Amino acid sequence: MSLSLLIAAAAITIGSRVAALAVLPPPRGPVAALVRRLPAPLFAALAALSLSGNDGSAALPAMLAAVGCAVVVALRWRSLLLILGAGLAGFLAASLIW
Amino acid sequence: MSSAAPSARVSVISAAVPVAAAIGVFGVVYGAAAGPVFGPSLTMISSLIVFSGVAQFTMVALVAAGATPVAVLGAVATLALRHLPLGAVLQPVLTAGRARRALVAPFLLDETTGLALTAGERAERTIAVSGGLAYAAWVGGTIVGLAGGTFGSIEPLAAALFPVLFVGLAALTAQSRSDATRAVLAGTASIALLVLWPAAGALGAIAVAVAVSSVVKAP
Numbered sequence: 001m002s003l004s005l006l007i008a009a010a011a012i013t014i015g016s017r018v019a020a021l022a023v024l025p026p027p028r029g030p031v032a033a034l035v036r037r038l039p040a041p042l043f044a045a046l047a048a049l050s051l052s053g054n055d056g057s058a059a060l061p062a063m064l065a066a067v068g069c070a071v072v073v074a075l076r077w078r079s080l081l082l083i084l085g086a087g088l089a090g091f092l093a094a095s096l097i098w
Numbered sequence: 099m100s101s102a103a104p105s106a107r108v109s110v111i112s113a114a115v116p117v118a119a120a121i122g123v124f125g126v127v128y129g130a131a132a133g134p135v136f137g138p139s140l141t142m143i144s145s146l147i148v149f150s151g152v153a154q155f156t157m158v159a160l161v162a163a164g165a166t167p168v169a170v171l172g173a174v175a176t177l178a179l180r181h182l183p184l185g186a187v188l189q190p191v192l193t194a195g196r197a198r199r200a201l202v203a204p205f206l207l208d209e210t211t212g213l214a215l216t217a218g219e220r221a222e223r224t225i226a227v228s229g230g231l232a233y234a235a236w237v238g239g240t241i242v243g244l245a246g247g248t249f250g251s252i253e254p255l256a257a258a259l260f261p262v263l264f265v266g267l268a269a270l271t272a273q274s275r276s277d278a279t280r281a282v283l284a285g286t287a288s289i290a291l292l293v294l295w296p297a298a299g300a301l302g303a304i305a306v307a308v309a310v311s312s313v314v315k316a317p
Contacts, residue, residue, distance in 0.1 A: 001136045001161045003143065008167075009157060009174045010147040016178035017206040020185025022199035027186050035186045037311040039215055039271035041284030042183060045307040046208050047264035048288035049300055050257075066258040067265055074269035080113045080216060083269065087262030091255055 065094030106219040107227075113217065114228035117209050117263060118235040123249045123256035124151055125239020132158045133244045145240040149204060149233055152300060153177050180300050183308065184211045191221045198222055205229020209260075212267030276316040284310040 027035045051067060069090025070083050077083070128151065132141040135158050144154055153174050160170050188211055192199060202225045210229045214221040249256070268285070272278045287310065288303040295302065 001140055001157070002167075003140065005167050005170060006140060006144055006147065008171055009144075009153065012171065012175050012178050013148050013150045013153050014204050016175075016181040017185075018200050018203040020181040021188065021192070021203040021206055022196045024182070024185060024189075026189040031186075032190075033315075034308070034311050035183075035189070037277070037280060037315070038183065038307060039187050040268050040273075040277040040281040041307040041310045042187065042304065043212055043264045043268035043271060044281035044285035045288040045303040046300075047261045047268060048285045048292060049303040050260035050264060052289060052292040052296070060254055060258070062254065063258040063261065067261050070262040070265045071269075074266055078270055080213075080263075080266045080270060081109070083266035084113070084116055084259070084262060087258065087265070088255075091258045091262075095254075 061098050062091045062094040066091035069093075106217060110213060110217045110219050110224050110227055111231075113213055114231050116259060117213075117228065118231035120256040120259040121151070121209075121232045122235030122239040123253055125236040126243040126247055126249055127239075127253065128154055128158075128236075129240040129243020130246070130248065131155070131243075132240075135162045138244050141244055142237075142240060145237050149236060150177070150207075151236070176301065180208075180304055181206055183304055184208065187211065188214060188221060188225075191215065193220060194222045202226045202229065205233065207232060209263060212264065212271070216267060216270040276314065279316075280310050280314050283314065 026032070047067070051063065066087040067090075070087040073086035074083050125145065128145065129141060132144065132154065135141075136144060144157070148154055148157075156173050156177060157170055160173060165173075184206055188206075191214065199222065202222050205225050205228070207229065209232065210225045213228045214224040217224045268281045272281050284307045288306045291298050291302050291306055298305075
């Protein structure tokens with residue numbers, strides 16, 4: 001690993017963020033309609049990704065319990081803090097059991 | 099200034115702090131993993147100027163495996179594609195000009211995107227606050243990891259925070275039954291994809307979300 005390679009990697013990563021947020025025009029027409037439908041499935045897919053550990057390995061039982069508690073609370077209350085708290089509680093409870 | 103603004107700001111910080119703490123734990127892991135491969139200076143510089151956990155862990159794995167610089171940059175570029183859909187879903191809620199957007203763009207992460215869409219505060223400000231906290235935690239964690247620190251038993255807890263956060267963000271951005279249906283379909287299909295083809299990774303999961311949003315069109 002060299003400094004120049006690191007700078008190139010940073011330029012790609014930061015450049016793609018700047019392009020996405022400040023350079024590319026807002027989506028229009030059918031793409032705009034698709035983008036309006038995208039947030040919920042996008043975050044659900046990212047939840048699946050982080051649950052799988054990005055390598056397809058099985059999730060810990062405590063992690064599954066955390067997600068299960070979060071889903072139950074998310075169905076009833078629209079508060080991110082409550083959902084995070086429920087996930088934490090589920091994780092800790094499952095850790096005590098397993 | 100409306101009375102809702104301070105409450106929204108508190109809400110942003112309250113949600114961003116645990117996320118930053120979890121990111122900090124992974125910063126420690128990164129520092130410990132990258133130190134022997136990159137050396138302390140380049141490990142520190144990588145966290146300061148790249149600020150992307152997935153890209154940095156990938157670089158460590160590839161460099162440790164003897165990959166060429168072209169392969170490393172190819173992997174980083176592929177992973178960077180995930181920023182395009184994040185930017186696209188944020189575009190409708192952005193109010194600042196291009197210069198201010200460019201200033202906060204380095205903080206464009208999955209987590210800050212979700213908080214910006216759901217916090218009730220100006221999106222650019224939410225990205226700046228939550229991204230700034232995450233950046234400080236990531237860099238601080240890298241320093242601790244390089245110094246030999248570990249968080250051992252709380253690493254699984256930190257790992258569990260991310261799916262919980264994304265479940266919450268999926269729930270908060272689901273405005274209709276159709277959104278909820280698309281979220282369940284995308285989550286289920288992504289898990290199936292990642293079990294069958296683990297290498298699909300983040301881009302595979304995002305592709306599933308885009309495909310589900312394209313196919314299931316009910317408002």
